[in-house]
Amino acid sequence: MEEQEVGKVTHYFTKIGVAIVEVSAPIRVGDKIHIKGATSDFTQTVESMQIEHQPVEEAKPGDSIGLKVVDHAREGDTVFKIVSG
Numbered sequence: 410m411e412e413q414e415v416g417k418v419t420h421y422f423t424k425i426g427v428a429i430v431e432v433s434a435p436i437r438v439g440d441k442i443h444i445k446g447a448t449s450d451f452t453q454t455v456e457s458m459q460i461e462h463q464p465v466e467e468a469k470p471g472d473s474i475g476l477k478v479v480d481h482a483r484e485g486d487t488v489f490k491i492v493s494g
Contacts, residue, residue, distance in 0.1 A: 412443055412489035419473070421482045427475050428482040436474075436490060437467040444478065446486030453479045 415436045420429040428444070436442070436455065443452045458465055459475040468474045476488075 410491060411493040413492050414487055415442070415490045416474075416488040418444070418446070418482045418484055418486040418488065420484060421478075423481070426478055428478045428486075428488075430474050430476050430488050432468045432472040432474060433470050434490070435467065435469050436488075441491040443489040443491055444480075444482050444486050445489065446483050449480065449482050449486045451478075451480040452491065 413434060415434040416430040416432045418428045419431050438455050438458065440455045441452060442455055455476065457477050458468060460468065460472055465474070
């Protein structure tokens with residue numbers, strides 16, 4: 410399974426299950442991602458993301474996105490895009 414780093418989690422909102430991700434490589438809805446940190450380790454498909462509360466299909470380096478996640482993410486976790494496998 411090959412992975413490419415696409416961002417870092419800068420904040421996590423427990424109540425709504427949303428991670429704020431500082432994007433370092435393009436990411437889009439439908440991508441399969443892997444979030445990994447000291448205690449986080451899960452994969453999911455990107456189903457929705459927002460920039461400034463507006464839904465977007467794609468984010469580019471420098472964007473800060475709100476990403477709905479299926480498990481608990483933490484500040485400092487790394488977000489990878491699964492590019493094969």
